[in-house]
Amino acid sequence: GAGVSQSPSNKVTEKGKDxxxxxxxxxxxxxxxxxxxxLGQGLEFLIYFQGNSAPxxxxxxxxxxxxxxTGGSVSTLTIQRTQQEDSAVxxxxxxxxxxxxxxxxxxxxxxxxxxxxxx
Amino acid sequence: TQLxxxxxxxxxxxxxxxxxxxxxxxxxxxSLQWYRQEPxxxxxxxxxxxxxxxxxxxxxxxxxxxxxRKDSSLHITAAQPGDTGxxxxxxxxxxxxxxxxxxxxxxxxxxxx
Numbered sequence: 321g322a323g324v325s326q327s328p329s330n331k332v333t334e335k336g337k338d339x340x341x342x343x344x345x346x347x348x349x350x351x352x353x354x355x356x357x358x359l360g361q362g363l364e365f366l367i368y369f370q371g372n373s374a375p376x377x378x379x380x381x382x383x384x385x386x387x388x389x390t391g392g393s394v395s396t397l398t399i400q401r402t403q404q405e406d407s408a409v410x411x412x413x414x415x416x417x418x419x420x421x422x423x424x425x426x427x428x429x430x431x432x433x434x435x436x437x438x439x
Numbered sequence: 440t441q442l443x444x445x446x447x448x449x450x451x452x453x454x455x456x457x458x459x460x461x462x463x464x465x466x467x468x469x470s471l472q473w474y475r476q477e478p479x480x481x482x483x484x485x486x487x488x489x490x491x492x493x494x495x496x497x498x499x500x501x502x503x504x505x506x507x508r509k510d511s512s513l514h515i516t517a518a519q520p521g522d523t524g525x526x527x528x529x530x531x532x533x534x535x536x537x538x539x540x541x542x543x544x545x546x547x548x549x550x551x552x
Contacts (some may be wrong), residue, residue, distance in 0.1 A: 362527060362542045426471065430483070432479060432480050
């Protein structure tokens, strides 16, 4: 079946420009996450959507970052006035609605990411 | 902010060797997951461990969860070039939610012929 799809796969932009990154989660997955990964290191949590609940935005690094999820499906991560330190791979993941702790935790299914380069 | 430290950061070994990767924190996990990521792709789940002291095996990979649920290890027996990749542990800190799975710093493994 179709996995998580992200677009574009690569984006080069000039400092100060705005960018939009798109994520199409797996159909039926109600939870959607955005992470940022720099230089092949660990993943930094950005934002989390779960169904109709208010999103958890606690990981967004500044007010230049925002995200939306329309109709409980597609999500867009927007970075305004990009800076060179925003350069990274932005990963989106989705999972089934969480139904319990421990072994019932639904694993995250990741897309292949968008590599953003700010020049 | 909870921190998950992984060691070593980098590991280069020859085919057939054994290795162990560690994931440590000062906090207690509800559960812990291990992922592998290959260049140009997103991480892929390998295993989830839940119970303190739990050991899970996936072919040549053995995963162990510490008794106190603060640490975990991944042991690979007779490594093969196909094991090359970035190994990430990820901890779930809150019972009843997976809303902010926190990822470790990663261990980059290279297995050469």
